[in-house]
Amino acid sequence: MSNKTAHTLNDLIAIARDGKEFYEEAAQKVDDTELRTLFARMATTKAQIVNELSSAVQAAGGKPEDSGTFVGSMQHMYGKIRAALGDKEYGYVAELEESEDRLLEAFDHVSRDADTPPAARDIVVRLMPEVRACHDVMRSRKLSMKNAR
Template sequence: METNKEIISDLKGLVNIVNDGKEGYESASEATDSKELKAVFLKYAAQRAAYAIELKNHLAQHGGNSDNEEGGVLGALHRTWIDIKQAFSSREDTAILEAIETGENAALEKYDKVLEDDDAHADHIALLQRQRTGILEALKEIETYHQRLLR
C-alpha cells in the first residue's frame, strides 16, 4: 500500500512538471517574434499535454487522479522567471531559451529521481523512459537554437 502511495505521488509530480513544461512553452510561444521558434515551442507544448494525459492514465490505474491542467508551485516559479527575464531582456529569444533550458533540466531531474525506483514503476517504466527521452531531445533542440543565436 505504501508503495502505491509513492507511485501516485511520483506520477502526480510528473504530471505537474509536464504541465509546467506545457505552460512554459505556451508562454514562450507568445513571447517570441520568431515564427520558427514559435512553431518549436507549440510543438513541445502539445507534446507535454500528451505526456500529461498518458501519466494521468497510469495514475488512474493505481487509484490516483490528478485534475491538474497547469503546473505546480515550482512551475509557477519557472513561468515567473521567464516573465522576469523577458521584461529585462526586451523579449530576447536567448533569454527565453535559457529559461526553457532551466525548466527542461528540472524535468529531467524529476524523471531521473522517479526512474531510480524502477521496481515500483515497473508497469510504466517504458512510458517514463520514452517521455524522458522526449524531454532530453527537446532540450537538445532548444540548446541548438540557443547556440545558433549566440553566434
C-alpha cells in the same frame, strides 16, 4: 499500481504541466515565427506526456495532478521578467531550457530510484526518449543563440 506509483507520476505531471504552460505563454510572446512554432510543438509534446502520465494515474485509481509546481511558477515569472528586460527570444529559450533540465532530472531520478514502483518506472522509461529529445532541442537552441550573440 500503488499509491506510491500515483504519487510518483503526479510529481512528474506537475513538472511537465509547468513546461507545457510556459511553452504556451512563450509561443504567444515571441516575435520569431520559427520559435513560435517550436514552442507550440513543445507545448503539444508536454501535453501528450501529461496525458499519458495522467492516464496511468487514473488506471491506478488515483487522481491526476491538475496544476503545476511553485518552482515552475517562479521560473515562469523569472522567464517573463528576463524576456522583458533583455533579448526576449533568448530569455524565453534560456528559461525554457532550464525547465527542460528540471523535467529531465526528475525523469532520470524516478527511473534510477530503487524505491520507484515498477509500474511507474516502466512508464517513465518509455517516455524518457521523448523527454530527452525535447531537452536536447532546447539546449541546442540556447547554445546556438548564445554563440550568435
